[in-house]
Amino acid sequence: MASATATDLGAPAQNAPQAADTSTSTQFPHVNIGTRNSALAQIQARAVAAALKQAHPERTYNICPVVVEGDRDKITPLQQLSQGENAKSLWTGELESMLEKGDLDIIVHCLKDMPTQLPDKLQLGAILEREDPRDALIISPRLPKDTTLATLPQGATIGTSSVRRAAQLRRLFPHLQYADLRGNVGTRLAKLDKEDSHYSAIILAAAGLKRMGLENRISQYLSGSVGGMLHAVGQGALGIEVRKNDQPMQDLLDKIQCERTTRACSAERALLRALEGGCSVPIGIETSWRGGKGLAVGAQPARDYDKHGNAVEEPEPDLEDQELVVKTLVVSVDGKEAVEHEAVRKVRSAEEAEEMGREVAKILIEKGADKILAKINVEKQWAAKKQLEELQAAS
Numbered sequence: 001m002a003s004a005t006a007t008d009l010g011a012p013a014q015n016a017p018q019a020a021d022t023s024t025s026t027q028f029p030h031v032n033i034g035t036r037n038s039a040l041a042q043i044q045a046r047a048v049a050a051a052l053k054q055a056h057p058e059r060t061y062n063i064c065p066v067v068v069e070g071d072r073d074k075i076t077p078l079q080q081l082s083q084g085e086n087a088k089s090l091w092t093g094e095l096e097s098m099l100e101k102g103d104l105d106i107i108v109h110c111l112k113d114m115p116t117q118l119p120d121k122l123q124l125g126a127i128l129e130r131e132d133p134r135d136a137l138i139i140s141p142r143l144p145k146d147t148t149l150a151t152l153p154q155g156a157t158i159g160t161s162s163v164r165r166a167a168q169l170r171r172l173f174p175h176l177q178y179a180d181l182r183g184n185v186g187t188r189l190a191k192l193d194k195e196d197s198h199y200s201a202i203i204l205a206a207a208g209l210k211r212m213g214l215e216n217r218i219s220q221y222l223s224g225s226v227g228g229m230l231h232a233v234g235q236g237a238l239g240i241e242v243r244k245n246d247q248p249m250q251d252l253l254d255k256i257q258c259e260r261t262t263r264a265c266s267a268e269r270a271l272l273r274a275l276e277g278g279c280s281v282p283i284g285i286e287t288s289w290r291g292g293k294g295l296a297v298g299a300q301p302a303r304d305y306d307k308h309g310n311a312v313e314e315p316e317p318d319l320e321d322q323e324l325v326v327k328t329l330v331v332s333v334d335g336k337e338a339v340e341h342e343a344v345r346k347v348r349s350a351e352e353a354e355e356m357g358r359e360v361a362k363i364l365i366e367k368g369a370d371k372i373l374a375k376i377n378v379e380k381q382w383a384a385k386k387q388l389e390e391l392q393a394a395s
């Protein structure tokens, strides 16, 4: 097996792999863990390495940060980058070809960024326990810290490059403006904070901020009930990609997966797959577990949050006694049309959860979601064509 080094992975020198642990047996080769090289991605990769180390202390782990295409092009708006044939490979393509070649053994992804269709030889080997899946509002330091979506001044600009976020917000906050905002979490915060920034606030995933120790920047946690914002499919969870024929590696991953998150995210991903939405399509979702011993069905969501956004710890009912609640929304880019649906079902496996996701997709389509999505695809193609013409005119 190839043992990759920082240099032959094309990573900058300061991103050298973490020193491999040589204190234990060397009868196994290192597990090479691929990751994007952003600060958040590397934090996530280290968390996975730590979980693996705990489950399998006999193995050694090597983190390999790689600069990917999506991180290089900072100019083209995301919706247009994710067009056409290259659509899905932008964030994952380079890492995946290294995995296929054997230069990597696993890739750690934000599940949200993982395409619903993976290359033939690869599979989603594990989904780990979910962090807070909600979106969060971050306010400019020039505004009062307790500013919320509802108290932002008329005409204030919110930075987000997510069609899903902007479309949902336009629906409930038509008096605000929405502008593209690109870059890693640190870059986006810097663009908000700089003195002449034209953003009054930005929306980021709470999970990324929490993982980076930046949750103190969060002014408001958004959800279906606060700000009417449903999160992206897979948001807050980590997905690990592995070669299909690598059973030993799959066995390692089986010990660190989270069944609750796997079932919920399997439903979410099956729904997205059935609607054929790319990562920037305005599909919002919220999954939760309901019922179980000691709780009346529908009495309260399985996970609640206090006013600081911390998960309120309650003794967790047995997963097998609970039902999965899937709440979902497809909204037009202008926020004027929306189709929503909520379903509740017992799912005893990831496969049953996928079935539920497909059922919900079918109902959304019956309610008219396909028309909203078709219109978005036409608009995207038009925008991409216009941009190409501009580029040609400029050259």
Ligand SMILES: NCc1[nH]cc(CCC(=O)O)c1CC(=O)O
Binding pocket: 110, 111, 112, 113, 203, 204, 205, 206, 207, 208, 234, 235, 236, 237
């Ligand atoms: N769109 C990029 C992206 N992909 C994953 C995360 C972090 C949150 C997660 O793990 O789902 C982010 C940043 C963000 O949306 O704020």
